[in-house]
Amino acid sequence: xxxxxxxxxxxxxxxxxxxxxxxxxxxxxxxxxxxxxxxxxxxxxxxxxxxxxxxxxxxxxxxxxxxxxxxxxxxxxxxxxxxxxxxxxxxxxxxxxxxxxxxxxxxxxxxxxxxxxxxxxxxxxxxxxxxxxxxxxxxxxxxxxxxxxxxxxxxxxxxxxxxx
Amino acid sequence: xxxxxxxxxxxxxxxxxxxxxxxxxxxxxxxxxxxxxxxxxxxxxxxxxxxxxxxxxxxxxxxxxxxxxxxxxxxxxxxxxxxxxxxxxxxxxxxxxxxxxxxxxxxxxxxxxxxxxxxxxxxxxxxxxxxxxxxxxxxxxxxxxxxxxxxxxxxxxxxxxxxx
DNA sequence: TCTTGACTTGTTATTACATAACATGGGATG
DNA sequence: CATCCCATGTTATGTAATAACAAGTCAAGA
Numbered sequence: 001x002x003x004x005x006x007x008x009x010x011x012x013x014x015x016x017x018x019x020x021x022x023x024x025x026x027x028x029x030x031x032x033x034x035x036x037x038x039x040x041x042x043x044x045x046x047x048x049x050x051x052x053x054x055x056x057x058x059x060x061x062x063x064x065x066x067x068x069x070x071x072x073x074x075x076x077x078x079x080x081x082x083x084x085x086x087x088x089x090x091x092x093x094x095x096x097x098x099x100x101x102x103x104x105x106x107x108x109x110x111x112x113x114x115x116x117x118x119x120x121x122x123x124x125x126x127x128x129x130x131x132x133x134x135x136x137x138x139x140x141x142x143x144x145x146x147x148x149x150x151x152x153x154x155x156x157x158x159x160x161x162x163x164x
Numbered sequence: 165x166x167x168x169x170x171x172x173x174x175x176x177x178x179x180x181x182x183x184x185x186x187x188x189x190x191x192x193x194x195x196x197x198x199x200x201x202x203x204x205x206x207x208x209x210x211x212x213x214x215x216x217x218x219x220x221x222x223x224x225x226x227x228x229x230x231x232x233x234x235x236x237x238x239x240x241x242x243x244x245x246x247x248x249x250x251x252x253x254x255x256x257x258x259x260x261x262x263x264x265x266x267x268x269x270x271x272x273x274x275x276x277x278x279x280x281x282x283x284x285x286x287x288x289x290x291x292x293x294x295x296x297x298x299x300x301x302x303x304x305x306x307x308x309x310x311x312x313x314x315x316x317x318x319x320x321x322x323x324x325x326x327x328x
Numbered sequence: 329t330c331t332t333g334a335c336t337t338g339t340t341a342t343t344a345c346a347t348a349a350c351a352t353g354g355g356a357t358g
Numbered sequence: 359c360a361t362c363c364c365a366t367g368t369t370a371t372g373t374a375a376t377a378a379c380a381a382g383t384c385a386a387g388a
Contacts, residue, residue, distance in 0.1 A: 025268060054284040071338050115308045120218040127301040130294060134316060137291040142321030143278045149315045152298060157306030235367050
């Protein structure tokens with residue numbers, strides 16, 4: 001058992017135990033302010049995510065919860081994860097999983113998507129400056145960007161108009 | 165015309181028929197250059213996406229293909245969509261769908277994720293300038309951003325090191 | 329103390345999304 | 359015309375997510 005592998009440091013090495021417990025303390029404070037409860041499942045779920053320090057699928061989280069004596073059914077994990085996300089203690093990566101035609105196939109583009117939550121229409125815009133800033137931010141951490149997903153969810157001008 | 169990009173007009177009313185047929189023509193040109201074939205299913209799939217002008221799930225596309233006499237099984241749609249994406253004629257929105265603990269729950273942040281494809285570790289970085297550029301780009305089209313997903317897939321410094 | 333009601337956790341069952349593995353048939357190439 | 363690649367279709371299965379219901383906990387007020 002050496003330090004380097006099983007429980008990751010983020011990209012930069014750091015005191016993982018400290019960053020976990022700090023996050024847990026902050027979580028408790030935050031929740032008590034909001035009148036929400038960090039129950040055993042929820043707490044354990046957060047710990048699992050913090051220990052892993054990487055993205056985990058809901059079913060992977062569920063397996064660990066089950067090993068720890070919690071329920072074995074999907075809703076157990078989904079509910080706990082949903083709770084954490086709602087209260088800003090965890091993030092959900094990715095959403096839609098859908099397809100849209102590319103409107104400018106000729107150009108070698110790095111598209112940014114604007115998705116209207118009302119009408120589902122998708123605008124594909126070429127925003128090199130967004131990409132540029134992303135590259136810069138990543139480079140600052142020694143991270144090499146190969147592909148990037150940039151999707152904005154909101155209201156298109158037409159739907160925004162219609163709801164005033 | 166200002167360059168090849170009238171990208172900005174996606175949400176604005178425009179001539180759908182024209183923009184569809186233009187995309188189809190471009191698709192054919194591009195594919196013939198690459199020696200790939202725009203077969204009936206593939207062509208119809210592209211048409212469906214172009215007509216919809218919005219993001220569609222694979223099964224929704226599949227339903228339409230089936231109505232038009234093509235196969236009714238999921239791989240029919242997935243293969244055609246995959247082909248279009250490979251050749252730059254369509255985009256896939258979103259992939260992973262996983263969870264990660266939030267490391268800075270206190271801050272009112274707009275996180276940007278750096279996901280290493282080797283070790284799955286996720287760094288959460290606060291990149292206001294990326295967000296800023298996104299807001300600017302969206303605003304230029306009259307689009308109101310409510311939430312944005314910004315995820316970069318690539319190599320973290322540790323894994324990049326290990327593969328040289 | 330007892331009851332009420334909101335909330336949490338657990339279950340079963342089902343729906344949605346995606347791919348593996350295999351069979352068939354057409355069309356270009358030699 | 360034989361061959362091979364590729365496209366299309368199938369069946370079957372795997373993975374992700376949610377709906378609907380049952381039961382337990384616990385604090386607040388009668």
